Amino acid sequence: MSSMTNMGDGRKVPKSRRSPSSVEEPTTEGEGHFKKGPWTSIEDAILVDYVTKHGEGNWNAVQRNSGLARCGKSCRLRWANHLRPDLKKGAFTEEEERRIIELHAKMGNKWARMAAELPGRTDNEIKNYWNTRIKRMQRSGLPIYPPDICLRVMHGNQESQNVGRLTDGVNQHDDLSQTDTLNIPELDFKHVKIPEDPSIFDMPENSMFEQSSDSSYGYNMFPIMHPAKRLRESAEIMQYAPVYEEDYMSDEITNQFHGDPLNGNTCCSSSSSMPLSGGMKLELPSLQYLETQQGIWDTPASPLPSLESVDTLSSGLLEPIMYQSTKHFQVQETPDEAVKCKPEWDESGEPYSPLAQSSASVLTMCSPDGPQWVETIQDHNIKHELGTEFPTYCSGKDEKNMNQIHVTRPDALLDLAWFENSVVNCDGDKSFRKDAFNTFFG
DNA sequence: AAGTGCGACAACCGCCAGTCT
DNA sequence: GAGACTGGCGGTTGTCGCACT
Structure with a gap:
């Protein structure tokens, strides 16, 4: 491969994306000089191995104990967005896209919360999808939220108010799931x-x-x-x-x-x-x-x-x-x-x-x-x-x-x-x- | 074939809240 | 109680491939 680095999940990352400090071989950097840029398959393997043995969390310890030249933050991000075994790969399904729209109508830019309601999807994925979508819809002059979703979300809020509870994402999710059975009262x-x-x-x-x-x-x-x-x-x-x-x-x-x-x-x-x-x-x-x-x-x-x-x-x-x-x-x-x-x-x-x-x-x-x-x-x-x-x-x-x-x-x-x-x-x-x-x- | 725009994607950065010392 | 540390989150950037002109 001349210009791309295999990211371990089949995806490619442009070589030029790498920062000057990110070279193929992990550097033996001192404190505060962590490697940046795309992850190599070797780094991925190290991280997966470490997390498998020690579990998630304590990400700075990952860096200290595994020899990875990555900061804890970077490790966590890599694991969460790419290496987690429960990640779903591939494009969003129609149902997932619809859920994202609904969830965004309800939550706003709460990507992590949205990701929690979309098993196997990461906040980063959802964020990227939404930003792309929003650009597309804006450019084409279309409503960001389809009217039916507006109503559904609205109705969900109304239900939650009626019962006097502060809805959490899960409950609202249930409300919103009933897309086909919802009767919209008229006003x-x-x-x-x-x-x-x-x-x-x-x-x-x-x-x-x-x-x-x-x-x-x-x-x-x-x-x-x-x-x-x-x-x-x-x-x-x-x-x-x-x-x-x-x-x-x-x-x-x-x-x-x-x-x-x-x-x-x-x-x-x-x-x-x-x-x-x-x-x-x-x-x-x-x-x-x-x-x-x-x-x-x-x-x-x-x-x-x-x-x-x-x-x-x-x-x-x-x-x-x-x-x-x-x-x-x-x-x-x-x-x-x-x-x-x-x-x-x-x-x-x-x-x-x-x-x-x-x-x-x-x-x-x-x-x-x-x-x-x-x-x-x-x-x-x-x-x-x-x-x-x-x-x-x-x-x-x-x-x-x-x-x-x-x-x-x-x-x-x-x-x-x-x-x-x-x-x-x-x-x-x-x-x-x-x-x-x-x-x-x- | 070259230029352009867009979508997809990865990864970084900064901020913040919670926890620890 | 204060400061340091850690993890989480959202925003942003940069690059590539592809489609189109």
Whole structure:
């Protein structure tokens, strides 16, 4: 083998990955000069032999007693990620992938906990898989969490709240396992009230429902859409990819947008009607995206934050989005325009984050009372429409102006449609409403 | 054939909490 | 009680192979 080192499990590791200090023959280093880089099969054998005889743990002793030129940390990592006999090799199965998505929706970036629920898989594997997946989904403009998983996780949380217990991963796992038998109750928004108790927002950090501590950027169910020059369409993408049929973009829908959707001059709702300081860009998913033309959702010439500039997919999702959206945007109405939103500035004089703007792009509720969205929402009910129309939210106070929902993103539209189907007509399950609302509005 | 982008993967790093001395 | 040590965890980096243009 010229350029690869056999890692003992059949995998190859690039030779160039090795650090200068990592040479084939273990060095007789002094304290603090441990070998780095890929493990050789000899080192693996030594480590396996030692752990077999002495068991796991006390990893620094491994280094001291076995002659391995590796630090204890490195030994532990190697053992845990590659040498453990119970490790499952190979690609994730579909079931495992689904579990990962569910678990991440529930736990956030708790890779170790997730690994504990996936026998034979390591946190590193899961982490790598998720990071790769997240990039792919973001690039293709697809929801990170499929709607059914959103609901399932949401329902799991609701169950756990109902029984007044703090769920551990195992229990939730059981809840979530019942993917096919779960009946999703429906929700009537008519009487929904935003709970005042903020404790209901307690969610694991980074999870689907996390409350972000730093809202400057964040990933969410409606990820920032990148034009994908080339998209390798995985089965997953095809599974979750929204399909924007021509009929779907009916006049009713396009009328929700201000401007000519055909020339890319769309001015819709709040976010795209103003410059986006964060450079948020509204685009069609790449499955529909044509590089040669501006998407109808696109705001031309607005730079897109690079993937690297975005907090590594760990920020909270809808909750902070909606919170900031409603908190930081003043809703104004004119007879001709449904809404125009302009950013406010916080007390410190700092402009609100781009997330707030992007969040406003997800959903803008018309409100004559401006920021007092909570009060307004209480009186909202859902107008159920058939056919290509998507749900409209109207207030009993002023239906003429309120009878619109402004959505700037096709994926948001889809999810609204999904949500509408999922939550309407719920008969009195307040806790579920709370969760549903929690999910939808943060 | 060359260039480019992406996925997969391994391994390192830094931080932190628990334990030990 | 304080500091050192240890192990665990999450984030990040870097490289390769492959697919595609």
